[in-house]
Amino acid sequence: MKIAVQLSAVVLSLLVLGAHLLRAGGGCFVLPVLALLPLLFLRRPWVARTVQAVLVLGALEWIRTLVTLYQERVQEGQDYVRMVIILGAVTVVTFCSASVFQTEKLNRLYGLNDFDGPKA
Numbered sequence: 001m002k003i004a005v006q007l008s009a010v011v012l013s014l015l016v017l018g019a020h021l022l023r024a025g026g027g028c029f030v031l032p033v034l035a036l037l038p039l040l041f042l043r044r045p046w047v048a049r050t051v052q053a054v055l056v057l058g059a060l061e062w063i064r065t066l067v068t069l070y071q072e073r074v075q076e077g078q079d080y081v082r083m084v085i086i087l088g089a090v091t092v093v094t095f096c097s098a099s100v101f102q103t104e105k106l107n108r109l110y111g112l113n114d115f116d117g118p119k120a
Contacts, residue, residue, distance in 0.1 A: 003105050003106065003109060006100040006103060006105070006106060007040060007100070007106075009093065009096065009097045009100060010040065010051060010055070010097045010100060011037060011040070012093075012097075013055055013058065013093060013094045013097040014033055014034070014036055014037060014051075014054070014055070014058075015034075015037075016090065016094075017033055017054075017055075017058040017061070017094065018030050018033045018034050020061070020062075020065070021033060021061075024065070033054060033058075036050065036051050036054060039051070043109055043110055043111065044110065044111065045110055045111050045112050047110060048101045048106065048110040048112055049101075049112075051098075051101070052098045052101050055094055055095070055097050055098035056095070056098050058094050059091050059094040059095045059098065062087055062090050062091040062094055063091055065087060066083075066084060066087040066088065066091065069083055069087070070083070070084060
């Protein structure tokens, strides 16, 4: 898979997460999340690991949002199936976006395999 395709999933996930945080009242988190986008051009291991961590936290935020909205809709007797499917898909895409840094190409690109580990 091409690097641009892999990173496009990361960019999309960060943009959607930023929009969600803005709408949910977490405005102070929007700028740091969006600031990660230009950092993707830096080929440093810390960039990849930082973006991965943010995407995992973002996926957990999607799960929290899904559970909260599900409970609200059940309480109000509203339909919830479509919402669960959509937020479930967004959660999966966000988790998968975090995992693209584990691919061989992105490992090489960001120098993630350059670390030899602790010496015995």
